[in-house]
Amino acid sequence: MKLGTEQSGLLGRVRNLAARRTEGRGLILLALVIIVVAILEPTAFTAYSVTLGRVALIGLVALGLTAVILMGELDLSVASTLAVSGVIMASIPDLGLGIVVALAAGILIGIVNAVFVVYVGINSFIATLGMLFALRGLAFVISDEKPVRLSNIDAGIAFGAPLIGPVTPRVLIFIVAFIALQVFLTRVRAGREFYAVGGNRQAAFDAGIPVRRRIFTGFMISGFVAALAGVINTLERTAADPTAGSSVLLASFAAAIIGGVVLTGGRGSVVGTLIGALSLGILQVALTLSGVQTDIQDIFIGSILLIAVITDPTQLRAAAASVRSFFQRREKAQIPT
Amino acid sequence: MADQTTTAAVPPRAASDEPGLAKGRFSLLVWMSERGVFLFTALLVVVAVVFVNGFASLANITDVFYRAAPIGIVAVGMTFVVISANYLDLSVVAQVATASVILVGVSNTAGFPAAIGLALVVALLYGVVNGLAVGVFKANAVIVTLSTTFIGLGILRWLSGGSIFFGPEDGPIRAFGQAKLGPIPLSALVLLVITAVLWFVLTRTNFGFLIRSFGSNKAATRLAGVNTALVVVGAFVITSLAAMLAGFVLAAFSNTAVSTMSDGYDFSALAAIIIGGTSVFGGKGSVLRTLLGVIFVSVLTNILVLLGIGFGLQQVAIGALIVLAVSVDALARRVGKK
Amino acid sequence: MKPDMPLPVLEASSIVKRFGGAVAVDDVSIAVSAGEIHAVVGENGAGKSTLMRVLAGILTADQGTVKVGGELLEGGAKGSLEAGIALVHQELSLIPEMTVAENIMLGSTPTSYGFIRTRQLKAAAAEALDEIGVSVDLNESVARLSVALRQFVEIARAVARKPRVLILDEPTATLTPAETDHLLAMLQRLANRGMAIIYISHRIPEVFTICTTITVLRDGKVVDSTPLVETTPSAVIDKMVGRELSLDLSSRRVATPGALVLSARGIRAHNVNGVDLDVRSGEIIGLGGLVGAGRTELVRAIVGADPRYGGTVTLWVDGHPRNITSYQPAVRAGIGYVPEERRTDGLALTMSVSDNIALPNRRELSSAGVILAGKTARFASNLADAVGLRPPVITRDVGEYSGGNQQKVVIAKWLGRKPRFIVLDxxxxxxxxxxxxxxxxxxxxxxxNGAAVLVVSSDLPELLELSDVIHVVRDGRITGTLSAADANEKSVMSLASGENLVGA
Structure with missing residues (x-):
């Protein structure tokens, strides 16, 4: 006897795919954004160098976060990592050395986060929140609470210039990082096992996967990517701002979560994160071009994140049950005597 | 969902089955995580009085009180959210600033009662939105309140245009801000009263009991027939009301209000709560110890300022303290489980 | 061991494993040879799963040694895998987001320079699937497979490691008879090729179809280990339950069932496929069955703790029928529920005994929302005395008490509500x-005192001593009902395992 996959027809397959994939909300948002922007502010598409730059800015940090969230952990410290690495880089006169030290600092921060999560046993939300605050302070200490100017301004200006067409080095780095992470999470064993660690940690451990090492890798990736974003920002602006990063935190979380990376781990993809970053980037540029001030942009992106996090596909069912019990009819509620 | 705190894949342990009580274990770590704040605060104050020039002056002490009051009010309120095992409410930053701006800005144009009414409505809105998202939709509290922070601050800056509002020189706000009882400003007394009220709510009422019970074990609380969504909403509403009062006190202190005036309150309040020994794992904690945590953080900040240490290093020091306190708590729990 | 048997591949000697004070595995020795299918049977909680986790290196034994091919087993789960022991877990351990091929090769993914060698991965996975005679699309995500197919993928993962010893823990629990036959035939083939197999099951008929040797565990000890030809199904069940005449039924009450209190009709829920159930005042109904039969899911669906897919539950409150749709109103209407997992679902361990008892009774113990401390203390201490908490210190954290005392606290908090209907899992x-x-x-x-009581228990003597009527649940259905007079351990076991061994 042979046992086989149950056949469910094309329609069933599509329906199943739709139920399993988590990128749906991201695609809906992207479609909405594209339609609305195409009608109201089409210049956002013609000014694609600006738009691409914005997508890269949001997307890069979100890519690193994706690696961590896939394992069911969270890295809130990315915002400060970005600020600290930028400040470190700008404080070192030699550009090359500065970049290397800044990136190393990002990896180191990832390691420290992982130590607290893996060996001390602190929930990653709280551990990285503490790091977020402490590193923000560190950025102030190193920078003496002022923006630090890059000593090699020419390099910065050169960095900001487009290479080919609209593609600036920032966009190129983002594309390379996206491809690298996509390959890592789909083709490299260690990356693929992130899904196992996030999906069923006990099973991953039983199958002989080095769970702790994977968690270390994830935090190191997110630290490194955040530092990379800090380095790029510093180069483009020819100065490092110790207060940088707080709005990046919001946008990058929004990109990953709307892109379908499930906070409990095990589900999601960098493609989804890219979709999320694309929709948020286009939206932001369109809003800016239509003269909407940044405060209102924050309201938009904050609302998108709020909606994304409460419509998490895995939680909708739980929410439905909660709503039912929340609005229980009261006549049933009396204590019988 | 986010209860996946254990990282190492530890096989489940069965219950201990000896009859009677399991052996009582005394652990320094456990003691430090729960009661350490009494000793450390006392030590810190003694050190400050003896070694730090300028600490023991009347003017300085009054200043410490002034700065501690709004942070303290936020912290004792937010203790409810932390005890209910929902990490924290980051949006207090936006809430405090909003309440300040409404109090000063709206009372200038529409009068004092309208300002208070509006502030109250806004506070309830914050509490209910955060509470529903976390309690009903089971979303992660950190992410939810991160997004409401940005929404709230965005709205505030948009509507206020980011400008600074000044209260009238002879208004009730000014009068309240200047009032003192000896060296103790009225705002510090407000903190004490709120602490007392919230202590009563947490320890003596059904609602407080459910907050603690829910934080200790969500499933068991639900299975006792409790409407847990209401408990979570309640915790966030309490935090919001406290943040509103903190905003009033903060605005009264300087008789001005601006959208950036409460930056860092999330951080300071969390530091006070955690150093006070309230566990981020939920269930355990006390409003009174949060008050001590507030004193600890305020005195420490004051000492650092008096010693001429910059804002950055202060942040690093307190950030390190948070991580240390949480680590001690986490390790103590591990010891307790063995 | 008999002299004519070949040298064992796996040899465990004098394994002892304790959890806290309880001994789960007590001085167990077991040896399995190449080509042998060795059955390990026993009641729920006899220590089978714990023993297998020790053999697979997931748990470390407190005493005793495990040898594979004469070499001492070391290095935890990883060491065991490398030594050639593969365990198919009772609970599924697949990663839903990964494909079938990836799941089969999880932990042994072929790589070059860290990159997954996809072709090799699929070839190896296909080979493993071929070995067990199952065809599944290798690129299909596991989340789309049926439960039965997932079980086969799980087995394929174990087989893909080309183990010397294959351990299967209740592999047929979720399979249909046809699928079960397929699995058994496949195991036979693997054994013929020289693999040593340990087969854990409640289902005695399966064991007698394929196994060569049988080891019976009871209360963590080996009570019998014998070639299968030398025993009979009936004898095995006797040894599993063991207490043949030791059962003390003298304490059985004479039940005087009163009015109908709860009636459930057509209950369907996760793992529950249509159950009707009536419980009367003054009556204790027992639910027997194997672990995974759907008893816990059934009672949770009845009280409303988990969502129902269908069916109605009616509770009679002073003669008035009331529909029970969700949990909170159920509790207010007088339903009590003592959950299976007291530490995760039953108690707030970091709170005091008094707090835990007060939790469902808080409305009665407060006035205008303010807790009446004196009344609460008296209430809690009365109940602590009533359930015999020792020591009866209501201010201590529940977590400091032993398992038995903790359970008394869970019961005490519901006693305080004087429930009309109470479920004890x-x-x-x-x-x-x-x-x-x-x-x-x-x-x-x-x-x-007139309550309608529903007890779920895997402890057969307990079930027989307590219940007035026993319903046996299998595959989410009630497959048999026995009155107190007719029930014995054998009749319950037979119904539970699906094999009619008695009378007929």
Whole structure:
């Protein structure tokens, strides 16, 4: 006897795919954004160098976060990592050395986060929140609470210039990082096992996967990517701002979560994160071009994140049950005597 | 969902089955995580009085009180959210600033009662939105309140245009801000009263009991027939009301209000709560110890300022303290489980 | 061991494993040879799964050694895998987001320079699937497979490691008869090729179809280990339950069922496929069955703790029928529920005994929302005395008490509500003998005072002693009903395992 996959027809397959994939909300948002922007502010598409730059800015940090969230952990410290690495880089006169030290600092921060999560046993939300605050302070200490100017301004200006067409080095780095992470999470064993660690940690451990090492890798990736974003920002602006990063935190979380990376781990993809970053980037540029001030942009992106996090596909069912019990009819509620 | 705190894949342990009580274990770590704040605060104050020039002056002490009051009010309120095992409410930053701006800005144009009414409505809105998202939709509290922070601050800056509002020189706000009882400003007394009220709510009422019970074990609380969504909403509403009062006190202190005036309150309040020994794992904690945590953080900040240490290093020091306190708590729990 | 048997591949000697004070595996020795299918049977909680986790290196034995091919086993789960022991877990351990091929090769993914060698991965996965005779699309995500197919993928993962010893823990629990036959035939093939197989099952007929040797565990000890030809199904069941005439039924009450209190019709829920159930005042209904049969899911669906897919539950409150749709109103209407997992679902361990008892009774113990401390203390201490908490210190954290005392606290908090209908799921699991007797006394008193009681228990003697009527649940359905007079361990076991061994 042979046992086989149950056949469910094309329609069933599509329906199943739709139920399993988590990128749906991201695609809906992207479609909405594209339609609305195409009608109201089409210049956002013609000014694609600006738009691409914005997508890269949001997307890069979100890519690193994706690696961590896939394992069911969270890295809130990315915002400060970005600020600290930028400040470190700008404080070192030699550009090359500065970049290397800044990136190393990002990896180191990832390691420290992982130590607290893996060996001390602190929930990653709280551990990285503490790091977020402490590193923000560190950025102030190193920078003496002022923006630090890059000593090699020419390099910065050169960095900001487009290479080919609209593609600036920032966009190129983002594309390379996206491809690298996509390959890592789909083709490299260690990356693929992130899904196992996030999906069923006990099973991953039983199958002989080095769970702790994977968690270390994830935090190191997110630290490194955040530092990379800090380095790029510093180069483009020819100065490092110790207060940088707080709005990046919001946008990058929004990109990953709307892109379908499930906070409990095990589900999601960098493609989804890219979709999320694309929709948020286009939206932001369109809003800016239509003269909407940044405060209102924050309201938009904050609302998108709020909606994304409460419509998490895995939680909708739980929410439905909660709503039912929340609005229980009261006549049933009396204590019988 | 986010209860996946254990990282190492530890096989489940069965219950201990000896009859009677399991052996009582005394652990320094456990003691430090729960009661350490009494000793450390006392030590810190003694050190400050003896070694730090300028600490023991009347003017300085009054200043410490002034700065501690709004942070303290936020912290004792937010203790409810932390005890209910929902990490924290980051949006207090936006809430405090909003309440300040409404109090000063709206009372200038529409009068004092309208300002208070509006502030109250806004506070309830914050509490209910955060509470529903976390309690009903089971979303992660950190992410939810991160997004409401940005929404709230965005709205505030948009509507206020980011400008600074000044209260009238002879208004009730000014009068309240200047009032003192000896060296103790009225705002510090407000903190004490709120602490007392919230202590009563947490320890003596059904609602407080459910907050603690829910934080200790969500499933068991639900299975006792409790409407847990209401408990979570309640915790966030309490935090919001406290943040509103903190905003009033903060605005009264300087008789001005601006959208950036409460930056860092999330951080300071969390530091006070955690150093006070309230566990981020939920269930355990006390409003009174949060008050001590507030004193600890305020005195420490004051000492650092008096010693001429910059804002950055202060942040690093307190950030390190948070991580240390949480680590001690986490390790103590591990010891307790063995 | 008999002299004509070949040298064992796996040899475990004098394994002891304790959890806290309880001994889960007590001085067990077991040896398996190449080509042998060795059955390990026993009641729920006999220590089978714990023993297998020790063999697979997931748990470390407190005493004793495990040898594979003469070499001492070391290095935890990883060491065991490398030594050639593969365990198919009872609970599924697949990663839903990954494909079938990836799941099969999880932990042994072929790589070059860290990159997955996809072609090799699929070839190896296909080979493993071929070995067990199952065809599944290798690129299909596991989340789309049926439960049965997932079980086969799980087995394929174990087989892909080309183990010397293959351990299967209740592999047929979720399979249909046809699928079960397929699995058994496949195991036979693997054994013929020289693999040593340990086969854990409740289902005695399966064991007798394929196994060569049988080891019976009871209360963590080996009670019998013999070639299968030398025993019979009936004898095995006797040894599993063991207490043939030791059962003390003298404590059985004479039940005087009163009015109908709860009636459930057509209950369907996760793992529950249409159950009707009536419970009367003063009556204790027992639910027997194997682990995974759907008993816990059934009672949770009845009280409303988990969502129902279909069916109605009616509770009679002073003669008025009331529909029970969700949990909170159920509790307010007088339903009590003592959950299976007291530490995760039953108690707030970091809170005091008094707090835990007060939790469902808080409305009665407060005035205008303010807790009446004196009344609460008296209430809690009365109940602590009533359930025999020792020591009766209501201010201590529940977490400091032993399992038996903790369970008494869970029961005490519901006693305080004077429930019309109460469900107790595994009320005495992990509880010492003294506490067990007291809990039994409390349950009987509850019924004597007019409550309708539903008890889920995997402890057969307990079920027989307590229940007036026993419903046996299998595959989410009630497959048999026995009155107190007709029930014995054998009849319950037969219904539970699906093999009619008695009478017929």
């Amino acid at each position: 595994e009320p005495t699991r992990g509880v010492d003998v003294g506490a067990k007797a007291e809990i039994h006394r409390i349950v009987r008193e509850l019924a004597d």
